[in-house]
Amino acid sequence: MIAILKYNAGNIKSVQNALTRLGYKSMITDNPSELLSADKVIFPGVGEASSAIHYLKERGLDKTILELKQPVLGICLGLQLMCLSSEEGDTKCLGIFDADVRLFPPVDKIPHIGWNNCLTLKGNLFKGISVDDDLYYVHSYYAEISSSTIATCDYILPFSAAMQKENYYATQFHPEKSAETGEKILKNFLEL
Amino acid sequence: MLKRRLIPCLDIKDGRTVKGVNFINLIDAGDPVELAKSYGKQGADELVFLDITATIENRKALADLVERIAAEINIPFTVGGGIDNVNDVSILLNAGADKVTVNSSAVRRPELISEIAGQFGSQCIVVAIDTKLVNDEWIVVVDGGRTTTELKTINWARRVEELGAGEIMLTSMNNDGTKSGFSLEITGEVSSNVNIPVIASGGAGSMEHFREVFCNTGCSAALAASIFHFGEITIPELKRYLINEKISIRY
Numbered sequence: 323m324i325a326i327l328k329y330n331a332g333n334i335k336s337v338q339n340a341l342t343r344l345g346y347k348s349m350i351t352d353n354p355s356e357l358l359s360a361d362k363v364i365f366p367g368v369g370e371a372s373s374a375i376h377y378l379k380e381r382g383l384d385k386t387i388l389e390l391k392q393p394v395l396g397i398c399l400g401l402q403l404m405c406l407s408s409e410e411g412d413t414k415c416l417g418i419f420d421a422d423v424r425l426f427p428p429v430d431k432i433p434h435i436g437w438n439n440c441l442t443l444k445g446n447l448f449k450g451i452s453v454d455d456d457l458y459y460v461h462s463y464y465a466e467i468s469s470s471t472i473a474t475c476d477y478i479l480p481f482s483a484a485m486q487k488e489n490y491y492a493t494q495f496h497p498e499k500s501a502e503t504g505e506k507i508l509k510n511f512l513e514l
Numbered sequence: 515m516l517k518r519r520l521i522p523c524l525d526i527k528d529g530r531t532v533k534g535v536n537f538i539n540l541i542d543a544g545d546p547v548e549l550a551k552s553y554g555k556q557g558a559d560e561l562v563f564l565d566i567t568a569t570i571e572n573r574k575a576l577a578d579l580v581e582r583i584a585a586e587i588n589i590p591f592t593v594g595g596g597i598d599n600v601n602d603v604s605i606l607l608n609a610g611a612d613k614v615t616v617n618s619s620a621v622r623r624p625e626l627i628s629e630i631a632g633q634f635g636s637q638c639i640v641v642a643i644d645t646k647l648v649n650d651e652w653i654v655v656v657d658g659g660r661t662t663t664e665l666k667t668i669n670w671a672r673r674v675e676e677l678g679a680g681e682i683m684l685t686s687m688n689n690d691g692t693k694s695g696f697s698l699e700i701t702g703e704v705s706s707n708v709n710i711p712v713i714a715s716g717g718a719g720s721m722e723h724f725r726e727v728f729c730n731t732g733c734s735a736a737l738a739a740s741i742f743h744f745g746e747i748t749i750p751e752l753k754r755y756l757i758n759e760k761i762s763i764r765y
Contacts, residue, residue: 437764456764
């Protein structure tokens with residue numbers, strides 16, 4: 323069973339829809355024992371960092387996330403919350419990835435919305451994906467490049483498009499909204 | 515590199531897709547879910563659904579339709595039509611919409627934009643601005659172009675950005691339905707005066723019109739309806755053409 327973390331962020335149903343299209347059963351839950359016993363956990367989300375962290379802490383879900391041993395996939399805000407800190411709401415995050423999250427400098431349109439390609443793709447998540455494939459992004463804050471970065475994207479500056487450390491994977495783009503390329507990446511994660 | 519987006523727009527009336535010339539004389543152009551799937555397969559970068567008969571009673575039916583669309587398509591989509599409060603937004607986002615668009619209601623009550631952005635984030639709020647050239651000045655019109663306001667388009671565009679809009683969908687009513695091309699003038703002016711993405715809308719009639727608006731303005735996306743629905747231009751041929759013209763497009 324795939325568990326999708328339920329919290330006060332949007333876009334959670336879209337992830338479940340994508341899994342259903344790929345033929346995977348999933349449940350949306352904030353129950354720690356269901357999260358800990360799932361085969362895979364997805365930590366999705368579109369929303370605001372400080373209120374999301376506040377919500378997770380209130381329910382002890384921050385600790386549950388750090389206890390997970392199975393493959394975990396953070397998406398968009400999920401990725402940012404797995405970093406050290408975010409400039410959004412001056413938020414201390416979960417600290418899984420050794421990177422800070424910053425607001426894009428205003429030298430081009432913000433948010434970064436639309437389809438962009440990834441460079442330097444590393445690891446199983448990107449099996450069958452090329453640097454010419456585009457993925458869908460929508461965000462105003464970005465994670466810096468760090469030792470956990472497994473793919474970069476260039477918009478205004480190079481940033482982490484995807485990160486990985488041990489069993490924790492995360493993407494800044496939305497695989498669930500990125501057509502066939504996104505489905506391949508989700509499938510790669512589900513088959514880990 | 516970030517790609518320019520191509521966005522088919524589906525006008526919805528009683529659960530079916532329609533497109534009017536200058537917003538009147540509606541013609542049925544098919545089932546929205548089927549059209550949406552087909553556009554996704556053809557390579558549309560995003561979709562917009564506008565419920566043009568939105569009423570309170572229709573809200574539930576629209577949410578059901580959004581749910582069916584969300585289950586079927588794997589690209590982002592925006593839903594609009596008669597949204598005038600945060601609760602409407604919450605229903606549509608929960609049903610699976612990625613973004614919502616507001617138009618007349620935001621002109622009447624601009625705080626609606628900051629309320630939506632505050633609760634759900636700027637990324638999910640697209641402010642639609644309908645504009646018309648009146649006495650040599652681009653001004654904002656509402657109610658599908660029937661009501662003229664005092665607002666200058668540039669000023670309103672800057673204001674919606676300040677209020678937290680994530681994108682602007684700009685429709686020139688002088689061009690809409692004419693198939694004579696997008697208004698390069700107001701699209702260019704708005705794009706260079708705000709720091710959020712602008713979606714050009716109104717007037718697409720040929721592949722050349724898309725090249726024109728991408729080459730001559732800073733718009734991030736171009737939206738069209740009838741030329742796509744009736745197969746006058748298909749998305750794959752348009753994308754091939756734009757790539758040949760050295761425009762950065764997802765293919």
